[in-house]
Amino acid sequence: MSDAITMVEAVNLALRSEMQRDDSVIVLGEDVGVNGGVFRATVGLRETFGIKRVLDTPLAETMIAGLSVGMAAQGLKPVAEIQFMGFIFPTMEQIICHAARLRHRTRGRLHCPMVLRVPFGGGIHAPEHHSESTEALFAHIPGLRVVIPSSPKRAYGLLLAAIRNPDPVIFMEPKRIYRLNAQTVEDNGEALPLDSCYTLREGADITLVSWGAMIKETLEAADLLAQQGVSCEVIDVVTLNPIDHETILASVAKTGRCVIIHEAPKSCAVGAEISATLGERGLLSLQAPVARVTGYDTIMPYYRMENHYLPNTADIVEAVTATLEFS
Secondary structure (H helix, E strand, O other): OOEEOHHHHHHHHHHHHHHOOOEEEEEEOOOOOOOOOOOOOOOHHHHHHHOEEEEEOOOOOOHHHHHHHHHHOEEEEOEEOOOHHHHHHHHHHHHHHOOOHHHOOOOOOOOOEEEEEEEOOOOOOOOOOOOOOOOOOOOOOOOEEOOOOOOOHHHHHHHHHHHHOOOHHHHHHHHHOOOOOOEOOOOOOOOOOOOOOEEEEEEEEEEEOOOOOOOHHHHHHHHHHOOOOEEEEEOOOEEOOOHHHHHHHHHHHHHHEEEEEEEEEEOHHHHHHHHHHHHHHHHOOOOOOOEEEOOOOOOOOOOOHHHHHHHHHHHHHHHHHHHHHHH
């Protein structure tokens, strides 16, 4: 495909590509068929693949998750959409108690190759329950993969990998950057590796670790700091469970300093796990305490206060400056 496409279009392209390649892939969720999804990620799929492979469901997240587990256990590859992260809580019993445990419970006799797609995060002036960033809830669960793309190319390749994975994947799509920029994405059916960090920018002075929509501000901060002579290495974590700690540790061994940036609240977040691992396994490399730039430990506010809640480029620059000045 030669034209540049946005992330949401890359999600659609990946779904279309894999549905053409594999008849066992089924798309289901609220409004995914006739309306093409609330963000139009599934637009046109029902017309191409029919009502037996693109299923409009009732407004019943528990049912969507439970139906997906059943499909996956019987040889299908369901890709279910939960409209917003704030609606995911009814799925948790099915996802945690059944999807994540199925292979272990059956001693490998059954697998659960399902994907739960979830638009998440703030920045689009959504109402309550629509802007949560609760990735840590699922990253805590053994047996689940949690994957977050940050660009159209990665959304395409990672979604293909998630669908082909024999175990359940929570595929979280940062909706703030659904249409932020476009990239040329070749529809070649090539999946990107899961469980790996991506080094987006090489640097020597400090390591910036982030994922999802916050990669945008992280790269902006790296550009501003470069003008001040600061060389930042930028790492996109991508898979939050399991985390590729080796890439992060190797980077910090080179730079000696680290700032972790994420939109979710600070307490008990994935950033805390990365920081703890750096303390346990990379302490002798660190020349300063690990800093975190995060959302607040509060409910995500309505749109008037949304920009105050979300970390911004200036916050990251300030944290980097303070970390570099530590001695």
